[in-house]
Amino acid sequence: MQKYDYIITGTGASGLMLIHHLISDSYFDQKQILMIDKQTKDLNDRTWCFWEKDIGIWDKILIKKWNNIYFGSDWFSKKIDISPYQYKMIRSKEFYRFVFNEVQMKSNVTIVQEEVLDIKDEGNIVKVETDQKNYLGDKVFNSIIFSSAYKEQMKYPVLNQHFIGWFIKTSEPVFDTTMATFMDFTVEQKGNTRFMYILPISETEALFEYTLFSEALLKEKEYEDEIIKYLQEREITQYEITEKEKGCIPMTCYDFRKHNSKNIIHLGTAGGWTKPSTGFTFSLTSKKIQKLTNYLKKSSDLSQFGKRTKFWYYDLLFIDLLYKKNHIGASLFSKLFERNKVTKILKFLDEESTLLEDVQITTSLPALNFLKMLWVRISGKFSKAN
Incomplete structure (x- = not known):
């Protein structure tokens, strides 16, 4: 050999x-x-997307980058300038x-x-x-x-980030190319954490992904029906589907x-x-x-190589809560974006924030829910089954 x-x-x-x-x-x-x-x-x-300051090692192969993102929900909606970050897309x-x-x-x-x-x-x-x-x-x-x-195993819950995406091309210019839709929770939640993710590549081309953070996957038709419904509600009816993609990522x-x-x-x-x-x-x-x-x-x-950091514990409580109460995801993310500067959120999600910034982020979310999850973890009573 x-x-x-x-x-x-x-x-x-x-x-x-x-x-x-x-x-x-x-x-x-x-x-x-x-x-x-x-x-x-x-x-x-x-399709991979990420946010980054300045020029990165993958910039030469970027398909698109945006200076603004959109967050939407029934509680809070806003187009947000994320500078000095840019949101970047690679195929x-x-x-x-x-x-x-x-x-x-x-x-x-x-x-x-x-x-x-x-x-x-x-x-x-x-x-x-x-x-x-x-x-x-x-x-x-x-x-x-x-x-x-x-x-x-039963100790740590497993949610899935699962999605189906359509690359569509319209006959007329309809997309705002200066802004990527990071999360739009105005879609019907149906007891889960569901949102639309939109990446406009040109005024006539965009990727629409119907995405869930949940345990169970859907039938393919359910994802695609929601994309169709979303497009119709925005009066986007004249288009062709140029590509499709789907994925499932364990959380x-x-x-x-x-x-x-x-x-x-x-x-x-x-x-x-x-x-x-x-x-x-x-x-x-x-x-x-x-x-x-x-x-x-x-x-x-x-x-x-690699050690467990403080961010693992933050993620643990968040996933525990989202696993037990999957229907409150839209509310949690809404409070996060409404009560914090987006640059601080992105820094926190990049696992680069200071302890003070961590406290500011975590205390902007409903304390009681997380304290209950913390108590369950400390007492050793957490199980995926209960």
Whole structure:
């Protein structure tokens, strides 16, 4: 079996972010790296959005960016200037093309199209089994979810950010290209946390995503019926659907890190790098990959990378509450945006806020609900079943 210094299993966002940073740093030039994925990544199968100050490392492949966002609900609605932040959009096809073009210039990187079946840390080496052969690696970076343990455990609730999106093109200019709709909760909630997410690319092109934060998924027709209804209410009737996308992202504080070992680390969603309270993954993963790249220069024990922070505890109480009372999501987010500066909210969600800012954010939300969740956690009585 051929041996590699590093093996990256899965070439989604986190795997490609990692290889981008590794091959951009001369420190890793002598490392032999293998990338394994069962699919060739060359389609627009994902749309990633994030907020950021100034120019970032992915700016050259942005599809669109906005200086304003819109938040809407029955309690509070406003178009908001988010400067010095910008809200940025990337389509996966451009992202894949950009990173794979970089990889092709590097002789120390090998790519194989095979299905990964198992990864096993054998102490001094990691064995990766695919549907075609076995490989050995000193370190393995995995972004494939193999275990359903996070769903089956009872300690931490699992909500899903699930959605279906339509890219539509209208015959006449109808969209405000200066503003992205971050959350519009004016759609019927039906006992859940439901909103419309809108990204206008031009005056005649936009992505409409009907999104839920809830446990159970819907039938495909239910998502699409809500998109149709939303468009009709805004008198947008002359359009064609140019593309569709759908997704489901787990929102949970389950400790994915315990599946790491000295020589294996799980990345992205598989590593628990999704922000539990929002489902956002791209920005936090990008930051963690940069930290991981630096960590590899100093330490060989991957199990010690990353520590639980204060934001994990904030997310825990928020998800606990949203799991038990899914119908109050629109009200919670409305109070958050009505009572706080948006720049402070974005900083908080980016996990960069100070303790004082944390207090200001958390005390703007209904205290009694969160105190009840805190008591249940402290008393050790929380269970997904009760």
